[in-house]
Amino acid sequence: MTAQLKGRRVVIVGGTSGFGFEVARMARDAGAQVVITGRDAQRRDAALAALATPQNTVSALALDIADEAALADFFARIEPFDHLVSMAGGAMGGGFLEAPLETIRQAVEEKFYANLRLARHAAPRLREGGSLVFTAGSGGRAHNASGAIVGNDAIRTLVEGLAVELAPRARVNAVAPTWTRTPLWRNLPASDVDAIEQRFTSLIPLGRTAKVEEVAAAYLFLIGNGFVTGQTIAVDGGVTLVS
Template sequence: MYGSLQGERVLVVGGSSGIGLAVAQRACEAGASVTIASRSTAKLDAALAGLPRTAKSAQMDTSNYSSIDLFFAGEPEWDHVVVSAAQTTSGPVRKADLTDARATMESKFWGAYHVARAAKIRSGGSLCFISGFRSARPSANTVLQGAVNAALEALTRGLALELAPVRVNAVSPGLVATPMWSGMAEAEREKMFAGAAERLPLRRIGEASNIASAVLFLACNPFSTGSTVVVDGGATIAA
């Protein structure tokens, strides 16, 4: 399913939960020396408890550019950097709070942009962003999410040229069962998942491990750059 990362240094920004944590787990299994970064020390501590002892953590807030610069200034080159951290909002554009909308762009796009700007990655190493299928399959209630993800994927293609021979790719998930949905009542959440699954060709929603497998494929494939790998259960093509 994925190759060896034996002895390679992997940084997962947003690695304390959800897709980021799944990436960290798979990278550890592939032999990497993994560091997870997040702004919450409590979440980092909880995540580390489920990872091998070799895993490390670092506090990083992607909205605090000074802290990002300071972190990378004190670190040697990474083999692979994955950016999964994001706090996003959805809803109709004309009803959305502008402060929340700007915060979404700040978190998912500018946070990733600044990590890309500051990170030291070895020649032939890789940088991977987590975008989302709404970039290609917008809906009336997720206009901002679609726009942010499309911007992130455009950034991926441009950086693949600018940062070469560092490889830059993105993985675009569909609906995935992660702690992001834990704020919903369980019955409401399960009803949403079931309804979404019925509309997908695969008749199921995704798991964080499905997305992590795609991230590791890109990290291990030395001929992949400028690509967005869609892992959405067929949501983009569904009627």
């Protein structure tokens, strides 16, 4: 299905590291014209340097989707595109009673409302036959990841609604990974990240956490399969079956 990406324009929101960077690399290798976005200039420059091609098929632009004015300006200026992948969203711990209310609210904001705003601005610039792919999440339960669970469920609902609203012109889907070792955890001590990975390894039926490229491949599948819409694909090694 990656053959269908040749010459297509793919925008990856949050494409400077982790899943987003790997999706960008795969799309580039499939012949797509790739635009990655990020808030941090240093990370954008580093990602662009790593993805650069002699044909200049990859570009990097600044974007903070929490800034409504910046979001509107970005999509007013960008050329129409075929596919958009959003990595917007965060993680949290704590239940409804113990987690600070602001932490719960922020998790919902970062997952649902940020992607809703993104969709409203992106949809008019999406070419016919294109797609939007969002990021939800797998694993965790309401008592230990309250706001994140609400946000993930809201993304699934958003995807279902948008899929109907944009059909037949475009498709909308999401990928729901479980915990994976990526640069998202760069600010934690390595020992803490090791401990988290060991815990998830013990929970996941496949006996390991995912490779970044395994998760990224799910985004490419949803971009390339023209008959899948309104779906959220869990890439979680089966953890939601047992936890």
